[in-house]
Amino acid sequence: xxxxxxxxxxxxxxxxxxxxxxxxxxxxxxxxxxxxxxxxxxxxxxxxxxxxxxxxxxxxxxxxxxxxxxxxxxxxxxxxxxxxxxxxxxxxxxxxxxxxxxxxxxxxxxxxxxxxxxxxxxxxxxxxxxxxxxxxxxxxxxxxxxxxxxxxxxxxxxxxxxxxxxxxxxxxxxxxxxxxxxxxxxxxxxxxxxxxxxxxxxxxxxxxxxxxxxxxxxxxxxxxxxxxxxxxxxxxxxxxxxxxxxxxxxxxxxxxxxxxxxxxx
Numbered sequence: 001x002x003x004x005x006x007x008x009x010x011x012x013x014x015x016x017x018x019x020x021x022x023x024x025x026x027x028x029x030x031x032x033x034x035x036x037x038x039x040x041x042x043x044x045x046x047x048x049x050x051x052x053x054x055x056x057x058x059x060x061x062x063x064x065x066x067x068x069x070x071x072x073x074x075x076x077x078x079x080x081x082x083x084x085x086x087x088x089x090x091x092x093x094x095x096x097x098x099x100x101x102x103x104x105x106x107x108x109x110x111x112x113x114x115x116x117x118x119x120x121x122x123x124x125x126x127x128x129x130x131x132x133x134x135x136x137x138x139x140x141x142x143x144x145x146x147x148x149x150x151x152x153x154x155x156x157x158x159x160x161x162x163x164x165x166x167x168x169x170x171x172x173x174x175x176x177x178x179x180x181x182x183x184x185x186x187x188x189x190x191x192x193x194x195x196x197x198x199x200x201x202x203x204x205x206x207x208x209x210x211x212x213x214x215x216x217x218x219x220x221x222x223x224x225x226x227x228x229x230x231x232x233x234x235x236x237x238x239x240x241x242x243x244x245x246x247x248x249x250x251x252x253x254x255x256x257x258x259x260x261x262x263x264x265x
Contacts, residue, residue, distance in 0.1 A: 002192070005161055007109035010130040011101055013158055017137035018097040021050060022090050024144035031086060035147045037240045043147045047089055048082045050140045051096035055080070057133060058103040061126045065112030104130050121168035121204060132169055135162045139238050159230035160192055166237045167196055167205035174202040175263030182223035182254055187211060188230040195222065196258075203263065224250035 005013065025031070031044040038046060056069075056077045063070040083089050107113075109127035122128045138158050145151040154162065163186055181199035185208070193210040196203060226233065228246035235241045243255055 002160075004164070005131070005134075005157070007127055007130060010127070010134055011104055013134045014104075014130065014137055015097065015101060016155075017134060017141050017158065018050075018054075018093070021047075021137060021141040021144050022093050024141060024148050024150075025093070026086070026090060027150070028144070028148035031084065031089070033147045035143050037143045037146055043144060044082075044084065044089070046140060046143055046147070047093060048080065050137065051082065051093045052077045052080050053136060054096040054100040054133070057129055058100040060115075061100075061107050061111070061113050061129055062103045063114070064107075066114040069114055100133065117169045118172050118174070120174065120202075121172040122165070128169070131161070131165055134158060135165050135234070138162060139234065139240065142235065142240065153229065153231035154234055156190055156230055159234045160188060160190060162234040163188060163192075163230055163237065164194060164205070164207070166234065167194055170237075171196060171203050171205065173263035176200045177203065177261070179257055183220075184254065184258060185222040185225035186233050187225060187227045188233055189228065190230050192230070198258070198261075222250060224248065224252065224254040226255070 025043060025047055028043050031042065031047070033043045035041045035043060035046050041049075056073055059073045059076070060069055083092055104126055107126040109125065109130070111126040113124055113126050113129055115124040115128060117124070122131070135158075138154050142151055142154060153159070167186070177198035177200065181197075183198070184196040185193060186196070187193045187210060191210050193208050194205050195208045196205045226236065226243065226246050226248055228236070232241065232246055236243060236246060239259075243252065
């Protein structure tokens with residue numbers, strides 16, 4: 001089984017995707033360009049969000065193990081003064097990423113950290129934060145590219161880890177699924193698959209064997225199965241594209257129920 005990215009790779013990918021984001025900001029016709037995938041936001045708003053997120057998580061990881069963000073962290077993020085001139089904004093974005101990367105390097109992968117997610121499948125550690133920030137940077141790079149009129153698929157390696165990271169971080173829960181138990185399969189055309197199981201015990205995901213031309217589905221048929229490239233799957237999970245853009249087997253209504261579910265962790 002292919003391994004998840006190691007910690008140094010995660011730091012490299014944060015830097016890589018953040019560089020891609022800045023390139024999209026630099027190339028866009030205007031910082032006031034609307035971001036179709038973030039309704040109501042301009043490209044400047046998106047840049048403020050991503051750079052502010054880097055600084056926010058740097059403060060959180062730097063504070064070490066905790067049950068809540070450090071005092072004033074949220075207020076400091078809300079009060080950020082972000083330059084509106086493009087070159088100054090690009091410098092501010094680079095400094096924001098460098099700040100986060102410096103704190104993560106100093107912490108290493110296993111330092112405890114506050115995080116908003118359940119620790120059922122993603123640890124509340126600096127490594128868990130780094131893995132999630134790769135995806136934040138990757139998806140928002142896509143958003144920025146789209147705002148500039150030139151969206152690009154997420155890099156394959158980033159996207160393959162992104163499907164799993166989303167399922168393990170954003171979906172895992174001990175809250176009871178309020179409907180009939182079921183399963184959801186996500187099949188990346190690059191040859192990796194996952195199954196999300198939801199029932200009275202909550203939600204948890206695992207890798208499963210990818211279907212082949214000769215074997216078809218290797219497990220009992222899921223309630224709903226989504227097929228696409230890894231990039232398409234990530235963009236669907238983050239509500240950037242609709243399921244109609246992918247191939248679906250099973251009950252599409254189950255996906256609507258999953259999208260609407262708000263478990264309490």
